[in-house]
Amino acid sequence: NSxxxxxxxxxxxxxxxxxxxxxxxxxxxxxxPCTVWTDERALDYLLGFGVQGYGNKKQQNNDNxxxxxxxxxxxxxxxxxxxxxxxxxxxxxxxxxxxxxxxxCDTSEITLPLHPYLYTTESNASSRECLIKNGDKVSVSLxxxxxxxxxxxxxxATINYSDRxxxxxxxxxxxxxxxxxxxxxxxxxxxxxxxxIVKNTDITLSKNIPNETLTNLTIQNASMxxxxxxxxxxxxxxxxxxxxxxxxxxxxx
Numbered sequence: 001n002s003x004x005x006x007x008x009x010x011x012x013x014x015x016x017x018x019x020x021x022x023x024x025x026x027x028x029x030x031x032x033p034c035t036v037w038t039d040e041r042a043l044d045y046l047l048g049f050g051v052q053g054y055g056n057k058k059q060q061n062n063d064n065x066x067x068x069x070x071x072x073x074x075x076x077x078x079x080x081x082x083x084x085x086x087x088x089x090x091x092x093x094x095x096x097x098x099x100x101x102x103x104x105c106d107t108s109e110i111t112l113p114l115h116p117y118l119y120t121t122e123s124n125a126s127s128r129e130c131l132i133k134n135g136d137k138v139s140v141s142l143x144x145x146x147x148x149x150x151x152x153x154x155x156x157a158t159i160n161y162s163d164r165x166x167x168x169x170x171x172x173x174x175x176x177x178x179x180x181x182x183x184x185x186x187x188x189x190x191x192x193x194x195x196x197i198v199k200n201t202d203i204t205l206s207k208n209i210p211n212e213t214l215t216n217l218t219i220q221n222a223s224m225x226x227x228x229x230x231x232x233x234x235x236x237x238x239x240x241x242x243x244x245x246x247x248x249x250x251x252x253x
Contacts, residue, residue, distance in 0.1 A: 077141040077148050078110065080132055080156070088132070090117075093164060095140060097152040099171075101240045101251070104228060106171030108140055108152040111164050118161060130159055138169050153243045172244045175201040177224050184218040190237070193217070194248050197227065206247035 076095065080088040090112055097108040117131045136156045141148040154171040170177075176198060185193070190212040194205060214235065219227065231237040231248060238251040 072144045075143055075146050075148055077139075079139045081137040081139075082131070083133060083136060095142060095151075097140060099152070101238065104239055104241065105173040105177065106152060106154060106241060108138070108154065108167075108169040110138070110140070110167040110169065112167070114161060114163070114165050117165055128161075130161070130165070132156060132159065132165075132167065134159065138167070140169075150243070171241050172201075172203050172246070173224075173241060175203060180221055180223050181219055181227065182221045185214065185216075187213060187215050188217060189213055190235075190248060194246065197224070198246060202244055203241075204245050206242070206245050208247060208249065208252070210249045212249070 076092060078090050078092060078095070080090060082088065090110075093111040093113065095108065095110050097106070099106045118128050119131070121127060121129055134156050138152070138154055138156060139150065140152040142151050143149055152169065152171070154169050155174045156167050157170040157174060158168040160166045160168070179197075181197070183196075188196075191205065191209045193214060194209060198205070212235070219230075222230070228239050228248075231239060236250070237248050239246070239248045241247075
């Protein structure tokens, strides 16, 4: 209980007690490296309220300490597909992501250790090269206790490093945001127009795009930001991505 934890406040006393308790039980304790602990949570962990056990499985299953409280620890599955064909599975210091129906571009920030992704070249020992490059494809799955779900898909947009390597990533809008188009249509469906915008990319179209017809449409050297702004202002169309899938039409939210 909480009173007992306060009495055992010196952490070395707690460590000795838990160590003895688990040595005689035959269980080895090991903290998960992906978990960020506060002092209070670490104390609870040591007192057996967040123990992750390694040892005899039958003993673990029968041990009430593993079932007395819900145990959660953060897990990740982050894959970076390099442009040379290699596939990296990385473990981050931290991950942030943002996805909104109000923004065309999903974003994610992945912070990694410098080693082994940053290295010096044989030709120039004073310069450093990064194994990861702009444009590398990224998939971020996060969750608890290994039950991960996809939170972000996209591409590395910028790379920064000082004491750590920071990848600024953008969603599938990254593939078309630098494009500009010049064309005109006397009559075109909204779906065909959006398909024209994303042609020759990995972007797919939502099946829910309405079968609306656009007439007398003329676009002259317009960036993608301007094109989607035109669809919003002139045709009252919302636009957003769900992973690689693009929806354009009346807002679904």
